[in-house]
Amino acid sequence: MRFNPTELSSSELALQTEVRQFLKTELAPGTHEPCLGMAARKDKSFSMKMAERGWVGMALPKAWGGSDRTAVDRFIVVEEMLRWGAPVGHHWVADRQTGSVILKFGTDEQRKRFLPAICRGELGFSIGMSEPDSGSDLASVSTRAERATGGWLINGTKIWTSGAHENDWFVCLLRTSAMEDGNKHAGLSQILIDLQSDGLEISPIPFLDGSHHFNEVTFNDVFVPDENVVGDVGMGWHQNTTEMAYERGGPDRWLSPFSTIEQLLREAKDTPLEQSVQSLFGELIARYWGIRNLSLSVARLIDSGEAPSIESSLVKEMGTRFEQEVIEKLVQLIELEYSPDSHSLFERMLSQCIVTFPGNTIRGGTIEILRSVAAKGLQGLPV
Amino acid sequence: MSKLIVDELITQTANRLFSEICSHEAIQNAETVGEAPEIWAAYTETGFPWISIDENLGGSGGTLLDALEVLRLVGYYAVPVPAAETGILGGWLLSEAGFQVPEGIVTVLPDQGPDLAIKVDGSQVSITGSAIRVPWARSAEIIAILFHDNGNNYVASVQASDCAITPMTNMAGEPRDTVRFDGVVCSYAEVSKAIDSQSFRFRGALSRVALMAGAIEKMSQMTVSYTNDRVQFGRPVARFQAVQQHLVWAAQDAALSRMAAESAAIEATRGNGAFEIASAKLIANQAASRATKACHQAHGAMGMTQEYPLHHYSRRLWSWRKEYGGDAEWSQWIGQLAVAQGADGLYPLITGGSRVL
Structure with a gap:
């Protein structure tokens, strides 16, 4: 394990400036309600505006509609979007992981069909991993895809499916052959499913505050043609593990509360902050600087052709706990009885952080699972 | 340069x-x-x-x-x-x-x-x-x-x-x-005028940051190794999730403090690096507190003896944490600087550090 300090080159700094300029124009501070990190509003027109700049699917090859940019370039765009609280929800999953999975494991047909549309900011994807009886023990998924003429028939249930009611496509981890004794990682496949398919039902699982992000998706003999299988039949576990590595350790794992901290400062502008609150800013800014350097160095490692899976697990585990710590410290220090209906945007944002952030250390793999991945890596065992 | x-x-x-x-x-x-x-x-x-x-x-x-x-x-x-x-x-x-x-x-x-x-x-x-x-x-x-x-x-x-x-x-x-x-x-x-009590204090902090990053990394590695060797309930204690948590947290603090120390070293060598040094010292102080706790806990009673070398590192870290500025001093310094940037300048400070000041 090694995190090397890295700095942005002049062209990378130019990209940072360009993104900041874009955001200042599109979402002037004080004129928009910032989102909390990647759990952002879906705004297709915003996604398409970003895409016009080449900032969606930017690390994908030009041949497939991307911009051939690096993981570090993508890091720069993503961190600016998230810290600004931009509505990146529509293209988020496709940009972070689905595009890469289709590029890496898909056929040319699939690449042609999906990647340019992803890079135009058009397509929204959901991820189908968890099931009622398969959470952290993901390899135990039991939603089946069975052979049918020219394709597969799917039966079963996926849950916690974010955005299925608004998105276009669903990348599912499915069991394509029965579980063998002692090797539950075999017999799984990744399949692309149109969310409008016959037999596919989407029903909301209301979030604890009543809002609608999660869904339950049930399949009743849903037919999916052969050409929708991603990669090789039976190789789903390996592909899925690779996919998970794309989604770990990035700015989305530590920036969620940033727009709230910034808003505190914005609203306090005429009142001097108490010493204790100033010191808290000192502590948070120092930690942000340190965690960002680690996260940036993971992106640099990816660009040098490495697969920093331990590093990214460590950063994600630390980053998501830090997000909760940030909010806890604000709550401790600021004597307010905040309300989700307050006239103060800061109070509204803080309320939302309190209610939603327990999920930050759960989504995309709990920190307990991340610890076991990282600990194996530290001991030199296969992860 | x-x-x-x-x-x-x-x-x-x-x-x-x-x-x-x-x-x-x-x-x-x-x-x-x-x-x-x-x-x-x-x-x-x-x-x-x-x-x-x-x-x-x-x-x-x-x-x-x-x-x-x-x-x-x-x-x-x-x-x-x-x-x-x-x-x-x-x-x-x-x-x-x-x-x-x-x-x-x-x-x-x-x-x-x-x-x-x-x-x-x-x-x-x-x-x-x-x-x-x-x-x-x-x-x-x-x-x-x-x-x-x-x-x-x-x-x-x-x-x-x-x-x-x-x-x-x-x-x-x-x-x-x-x-x-x-x-x-x-x-x-x-x-020169630039060498005053403040710049001396920063330089002292920079020295402690480097020492602390080394000590935390060593402690973290010792802990991985000890928990792999120590067998209880028929298996190495490192196989227990509760112990793995300590290993992971210590490794994070080792990585975080080393990254902070090396980034501050680069900026200081370039010429100033006040923001980076202050941030790195605060990070190292807090990392030392968390990592010594995690490493001692994972070592059990063995880590509390003079015979086992963990204390060379943990006791140094407890001392160095307070030398050339504790948590309060540096969080106040950084906090004042950060708040003075205003809301719009906050993130640019994180990404640009001393070079945007």
């Missing part, structure tokens, strides 16, 4: 030498005796103490970045010598004032309080009063003292043998002596 990559040969040489001369027993012995002349002799043979100091003034050349890499490894091996004091603190003050650096140990006064009166008298100064927590004063040849007079900054070069020294230690048993000056007369020379 000076080169901003560590000379690999330095890392290799330091690793080889320190692993030879710093056995558990050697470190323990240095603590008991209160100094380690053989280790110091081996350390000086490489020229390590004087890296980043001008060769014309008796230094070894090289960059501040190189010197900080040696300090990181001094922390990693708990080398019981005044590496920071002789080099990037005391050696730096002397050479900035145009003094030749001596062959022996140099030390500095980390906290120069009101108890010290320094009177300029022509080409000499007279110093009266006392200073506490002076590292390795008992073994030093020269005590370099930064002082201000009439708006100018000066460095006095005091012969340690002219002072009355009472041996004291920090929590790790490292010498932190009380030094009494009874009208000690010595030479002095002017240094």
